[in-house]
Amino acid sequence: METILKIEQVKKYYGDSGLITKALNGIDFTVEKGEFVAIMGASGSGKTTLLNCISTIDTVTSGYVLINQKDITQMNEDELSDFRRTELGFIFQDFNLLDTLTIEENIALSSIINHQNENDIEKNVSEIATRLGIEGILKKFPYEVSGGQKQRCACARALIHSPKLILADEPTGALDSKASRMLLETMMQMNQELKATILMVTHDAFSASFVTRVLFLKDGKIFNEIRKGEKTRKEFFDEILDVLTLLGGDVDLVK
Amino acid sequence: MLILLNKLAIRNVKRSIKDYVIYLITVTLAFSFLFALNLISNAKEVLELSDIMENFKFVMIVVNIIFVFIICFLINYTSKFMFQKRSKEFGTYLILGIKKNQITNLFTLENFLLGIFSIILSFPLGYFISILLSFAMMNIFELPTLININMTIQSVFLTILSFSLIYFFVLFFLRKRMKKLKIYDLLYFEKQNEKTKIPPTMRHYGFLCSLILGVAAFLLFDAQFKNVGQEPSMAIILISLFFIILSIYGVTVTLSDFLVKMILKKKKRKYKKDYLFITRTFSSKIKTMSFTMGTLTVLITLTLIALNVSSLMKGMFEYQIKRRAPYEMIISKTDMDFSEHLNKIKENYTITDQFIYQDYQDTNNNIKMKIQKEELQGWKKFDEIIKLSDINTLLSLQQKETMHINNNEFSILCSKEMEKELKKQEIQQITLTNGITLQQKEIKSDGYFQNLSFGLGYIIIVPDETIKDLPSNNSHLILNTKEKTTEEFAKELLLLSNPDFCEKNDYGYEICYSLANLVVRGQEIANNKGMLTICSFVCFYIAFIFISVVGTILAIQSLSDSTKYKYRYTVLKKLGVKKEAIQKTILKQLSLFFLFPIIYPFLVSFFSLYSMNRIFQISLETNTIYISYFMMNFVLFLIIYFIYFLTTYFGYKKNIEE
Numbered sequence: 001m002e003t004i005l006k007i008e009q010v011k012k013y014y015g016d017s018g019l020i021t022k023a024l025n026g027i028d029f030t031v032e033k034g035e036f037v038a039i040m041g042a043s044g045s046g047k048t049t050l051l052n053c054i055s056t057i058d059t060v061t062s063g064y065v066l067i068n069q070k071d072i073t074q075m076n077e078d079e080l081s082d083f084r085r086t087e088l089g090f091i092f093q094d095f096n097l098l099d100t101l102t103i104e105e106n107i108a109l110s111s112i113i114n115h116q117n118e119n120d121i122e123k124n125v126s127e128i129a130t131r132l133g134i135e136g137i138l139k140k141f142p143y144e145v146s147g148g149q150k151q152r153c154a155c156a157r158a159l160i161h162s163p164k165l166i167l168a169d170e171p172t173g174a175l176d177s178k179a180s181r182m183l184l185e186t187m188m189q190m191n192q193e194l195k196a197t198i199l200m201v202t203h204d205a206f207s208a209s210f211v212t213r214v215l216f217l218k219d220g221k222i223f224n225e226i227r228k229g230e231k232t233r234k235e236f237f238d239e240i241l242d243v244l245t246l247l248g249g250d251v252d253l254v255k
Numbered sequence: 256m257l258i259l260l261n262k263l264a265i266r267n268v269k270r271s272i273k274d275y276v277i278y279l280i281t282v283t284l285a286f287s288f289l290f291a292l293n294l295i296s297n298a299k300e301v302l303e304l305s306d307i308m309e310n311f312k313f314v315m316i317v318v319n320i321i322f323v324f325i326i327c328f329l330i331n332y333t334s335k336f337m338f339q340k341r342s343k344e345f346g347t348y349l350i351l352g353i354k355k356n357q358i359t360n361l362f363t364l365e366n367f368l369l370g371i372f373s374i375i376l377s378f379p380l381g382y383f384i385s386i387l388l389s390f391a392m393m394n395i396f397e398l399p400t401l402i403n404i405n406m407t408i409q410s411v412f413l414t415i416l417s418f419s420l421i422y423f424f425v426l427f428f429l430r431k432r433m434k435k436l437k438i439y440d441l442l443y444f445e446k447q448n449e450k451t452k453i454p455p456t457m458r459h460y461g462f463l464c465s466l467i468l469g470v471a472a473f474l475l476f477d478a479q480f481k482n483v484g485q486e487p488s489m490a491i492i493l494i495s496l497f498f499i500i501l502s503i504y505g506v507t508v509t510l511s512d513f514l515v516k517m518i519l520k521k522k523k524r525k526y527k528k529d530y531l532f533i534t535r536t537f538s539s540k541i542k543t544m545s546f547t548m549g550t551l552t553v554l555i556t557l558t559l560i561a562l563n564v565s566s567l568m569k570g571m572f573e574y575q576i577k578r579r580a581p582y583e584m585i586i587s588k589t590d591m592d593f594s595e596h597l598n599k600i601k602e603n604y605t606i607t608d609q610f611i612y613q614d615y616q617d618t619n620n621n622i623k624m625k626i627q628k629e630e631l632q633g634w635k636k637f638d639e640i641i642k643l644s645d646i647n648t649l650l651s652l653q654q655k656e657t658m659h660i661n662n663n664e665f666s667i668l669c670s671k672e673m674e675k676e677l678k679k680q681e682i683q684q685i686t687l688t689n690g691i692t693l694q695q696k697e698i699k700s701d702g703y704f705q706n707l708s709f710g711l712g713y714i715i716i717v718p719d720e721t722i723k724d725l726p727s728n729n730s731h732l733i734l735n736t737k738e739k740t741t742e743e744f745a746k747e748l749l750l751l752s753n754p755d756f757c758e759k760n761d762y763g764y765e766i767c768y769s770l771a772n773l774v775v776r777g778q779e780i781a782n783n784k785g786m787l788t789i790c791s792f793v794c795f796y797i798a799f800i801f802i803s804v805v806g807t808i809l810a811i812q813s814l815s816d817s818t819k820y821k822y823r824y825t826v827l828k829k830l831g832v833k834k835e836a837i838q839k840t841i842l843k844q845l846s847l848f849f850l851f852p853i854i855y856p857f858l859v860s861f862f863s864l865y866s867m868n869r870i871f872q873i874s875l876e877t878n879t880i881y882i883s884y885f886m887m888n889f890v891l892f893l894i895i896y897f898i899y900f901l902t903t904y905f906g907y908k909k910n911i912e913e
Contacts, residue, residue: 057350057438078354085352096347096442110351157351 003069004165004197005031005054010063012049012220023049025220026063031165036191036198038208040240041217042247047201048169050217054199055088055167056080068164085113089158089166089196093173095150097142097157103149104129104138107156114161128156131193132186148179152186159190166190168200172207184210205244209237216243223247275369278333281807282373283380285326288800289417290381291388292319293410298389318793322800323417325554329804330425332547334366336811338429345433346441359433363426374418381414382406388796462513465505469855472498473862480866487870503556503855504549510851511538511545532840536823537847544812551808552852554801559860559892561798566884567867568791571874575783578670580776581653581704582608584734586748587772593732595751600734603744608652608735612645614714615725621685622667622713628676635710639728640687642719652733655702662718665693669713671873674700677713685715689724693717701877706731706774729772742782745775802892805852806899813845813903817910824911834912841907849900861885 012024023046031037041047052058054065056072065072068087075083090096097106104125111121129135132152137145142153151171158166168187172180188210190196200211208214210233216224224243228236296315338345341362348358385404476495479487515538518530541548583604586596591611600606617638626632646668647657660666665685667677677698686692708714827837868881875881 052439055350057442081349081352081354083352084350088352090350096343096350098344098347113351113353 002033003030004033004035004067005199006064006066007054008064008066010050010053010065011061012046012053012058013061022220024053024060027217027220027222029215029222029225031197031199033197034191034195035213036188036211037200038211038214039199039201039217040203040205040208040214040244041223043203045217046220047203047217051167051169051199051201054165055090056084085110086161087164089161089163091151091154091158091166091168091171093170095142095147095154095174097150097153099142101141102138103134103140103142103145103153106142106153107138107160110157110161124160125156128160131189132156146179147175148182151175151179151183155183155186155190159194159196162196164197166196166198168198170202171200172202172204180207205237205240208240209233214240214243216247218247275337278337279369279373279376281333281811282330282370283376284803284807285329286374286377286414286418287381287384288803289319289322289326290377290410290414291385292322292796293413294381294385294404294407295388297407297410297413298404315793318797319413319417321797323421325800325804326417327421327424328550329808330370330421331428332808333811334425334429335432336815337366338362338433340815342441346438349438349441355434359430362433363430366426366429367422370418370422374415377414378411461505462509465502465509468498468505469502469859472496472502473859473866476863477866480869499556499859500553503552503859504546506855507541507549507552507852508545511541514538532827533844533847536820536844537851540816540848541851547808547812548852551805552855554805555852555892556856556859558798558801558805559856559888560863561794561801562888562892563860563864563867563881563885565791565794565798566888567864567871567875567881568787568794570876570880570884571871572783572787572791574874574876575787576776576779577876578703578705579783580706580774580779582733582774583736583740583776584732584748585706585774586732586734587706587709587729588732589729591730593730596732596748599748599751600736603738604740605737606734607737608733610648610652610733611730612641612649612733613730614708614728615640615722616728617687617715617725619686619688621687622677622682622715623711625680625682626673626676627680631673631676631712633708633711635708638715639708639711640715640717640722640725641707642722643716644719646714646716649707649733650702652735653702658716660696660716660718662720663692663694664696664718666696666716667698667713668703668707668716669698669700670703670705671700673712674698687717687721687725689721691721693721740775740777742775742778745773745778748775749773798892802895806896809849809852810899810903810906813848814906814910817907821911837911838908841911842904845900845904845907849896849903853896857889860889 007027007029010024010027011022014021014023025046027050039047039050049058053060054067056075060073063073067083070083070087072080072083097103098109101109107125107128108121111124116124125138126135129138132155134149134152134156137149137153142150145153151174154171158168171187172183175183184207187198187200191198191212198211200207202208211228213225213227215222216226224247226236226239226243231239292315296319345358345362348361349355382404389404472495475491475498479491479495515534518534584600586593591613593611597606597609617640618636620638622638623632643658643660650657658666658668667682669677682698683695684692685695703714824837824841827840828834832840864881864885868875868878872878872881
């Protein structure tokens with residue numbers, strides 16, 4: 001298997017000499033190509049910090065983050081920009097769509113930046129939109145569509161340039177349960193049909209039950225790891241709940 | 256790629272024009288004022304108003320430079336505000352892999368486009384404002400005709416030059432700021448906590464120190480205006496001004512902590528009504544924008560001071576005119592026949608008041624002998640006397656209180672300088688040439704005008720019956736007309752007049768004094784307008800600009816807060832606070848926010864005016880008129896300020912309720 005993401009002894013400390021918060025305290029793990037991995041943990045366990053460090057939004061205090069065999073901790077700002085543009089896709093809790101662009105333009109933006117042929121872009125956008133079921137709203141602006149549609153638009157935007165790794169930060173956080181379910185099914189479909197590698201942060205066991213592997217964080221360290229394997233989604237869900245009970249903290253057990 | 260970014264920039268400007276309205280209005284107004292200022296200071300007719308206008312041009316250049324600085328601050332502030340508003344969008348760009356440089360270019364381009372748009376708009380608007388200003392100038396300073404403002408290449412060029420300079424600096428700082436930011440800061444900008452930069456102990460003592468510094472600065476300033484004869488030192492005035500500004504910043508930075516401590520110390524007060532919410536919101540607001548608040552406070556201080564100085568200058572000008580020409584026309588002759596003049600005047604004007612009186616000579620020189628100050632000794636050889644009934648008619652024509660004296664009394668009406676001198680002397684009793692002895696009742700300056708005793712500076716008022724056997728001196732025709740008199744008409748009248756009053760001096764030369772026998776108000780105004788009028792106008796104009804800047808910043812700040820901190824009100828609502836109660840809270844909060852920066856300026860402007868009045872009062876109508884100037888200016892300021900407040904309040908309410 002091809003390793004897409006390799007995390008080695010990553011540490012992230014906040015604060016100065018007086019009071020240090022160890023948000024990440026030596027984390028190691030890898031993500032293989034085609035995996036759909038969830039990171040779970042209570043509030044303050046370091047989930048989002050870890051994702052931010054992987055997504056180059058934040059920097060690590062020490063350790064290495066290798067994506068597609070490239071160490072992002074050693075890159076300068078311009079290289080990071082190029083890297084984000086070609087290798088990474090993002091899905092945020094609050095969508096982060098541009099209000100001034102239509103849904104279609106939002107999806108196409110990164111392709112345009114990547115200098116793709118205009119006809120190709122149009123073809124790709126409509127293909128992805130059809131797959132994700134948002135072909136009807138392409139001409140609308142983000143404020144004219146529902147939260148679920150916005151998030152699927154964000155998925156399309158993250159997918160369009162076929163990135164090596166898609167990073168999702170609580171993607172269902174702002175959605176109702178029906179829209180959440182639809183989104184998670186979409187993401188599963190992205191993973192299975194389009195072979196997208198996805199790393200998702202969530203504190204919600206229901207969301208986590210859609211993935212192939214769950215990593216549990218506690219106090220900045222990896223506490224446990226479980227795989228779905230051949231289990232049904234219901235069985236996997238129950239297993240996640242068991243680990244969460246062990247984990248303690250203020251995790252939402254059931255959505 | 257560049258094409259895309261340009262397209263995106265233009266598109267963003269077009270689509271987010273609603274967000275940018277405040278920005279556009281601010282920038283457009285700022286440049287309109289600048290252009291209007293350039294138009295007026297370069298208008299040929301303004302420069303021809305008087306010889307001193309060369310100085311005026313210099314003053315205008317200085318004002319222009321100050322103004323450019325202020326606009327720089329204002330635009331810098333607004334662009335920072337726009338940047339904050341769009342931080343998330345820029346973060347998203349970065350996430351999508353657009354390089355920071357390109358984003359910086361994009362935002363720079365956007366700002367530049369908006370600037371260009373604003374400056375194009377500001378040319379017609381500025382022209383319009385300049386016409387309004389010339390109307391204001393005409394009315395405030397009673398100029399006979401409207402100043403003709405022409406679009407000059409020079410003023411357009413100056414405005415464009417200022418624009419380039421301002422944008423160069425604003426964009427330079429903007430780029431510098433953007434270079435420093437990281438994606439994380441951009442994406443999570445809204446979630447960042449408000450930081451305080453000053454350690455608590457310093458804040459604690461800082462408040463007291465700042466207050467002490469302010470008092471010291473005032474004492475220093477006040478010492479410069481202690482004595483009339485002493486020339487105030489410009490250097491020391493500037494130093495005290497600097498201290499005041501320092502003190503204002505100090506107080507603004509430290510007050511919020513002081514307030515929080517005072518209000519929240521007692522539990523009873525802390526949990527009363529919405530005190531806790533308001534105090535916390537307010538103090539956190541001031542803490543994060545203490546520098547901006549300080550700047551606003553300084554600007555308001557300068558606004559009020561400028562308004563006060565403007566009033567002082569205008570008051571001096573008006574008093575000057577009142578002293579020289581309290582009536583539309585005063586014609587003096589040795590005989591009583593004014594028919595020729597009256598016919599001429601009736602051809603051109605509608606007479607509303609007409610009065611003829613005589614003055615009398617007293618060669619005993621009771622008063623003249625007592626004057627010691629050399630500069631106060633007039634060239635007339637004898638004391639002049641007016642009957643009580645005549646002076647009372649003159650006074651009532653000026654809407655002044657009439658005088659009362661008993662049969663054995665006299666009063667002296669004189670200029671302010673003379674009043675001080677005469678009060679020092681012992682003039683209890685005088686004996687006229689007809690042998691009548693009178694006791695002094697009072698010496699006063701209210702209602703005195705120059706033509707009353709030209710060449711002396713004072714006049715003796717006696718009961719009507721005591722005038723008998725005194726030789727008469729001149730006859731005077733006093734006229735008020737419905738229409739305003741002009742300089743041209745004064746020249747026509749002058750042709751009718753007898754040759755000017757002439758006399759032989761001690762060396763046998765004949766000296767003639769012109770215009771002593773003809774005073775026309777229109778002419779006096781035309782002759783006297785000059786530095787005073789211009790300074791007054793410039794100060795007024797500066798004040799007007801400052802207040803617009805202050806109002807705009809406060810409005811932008813509160814309106815942006817209303818969107819940024821909407822969730823705070825949502826929390827209140829969820830906690831069960833009623834809509835009306837929330838509105839009340841907003842009202843209280845905004846009132847505090849708007850009130851806070853005017854407290855210090857109120858005090859500073861009053862005390863500075865109080866000090867300055869000690870020197871200015873001699874050329875003002877009364878010694879306490881400055882208080883009415885202050886009140887008028889403050890009310891004028893409050894009215895404009897209140898309009899900004901109302902607009903902000905309704906905008907805020909709308910944003911919260913949406």
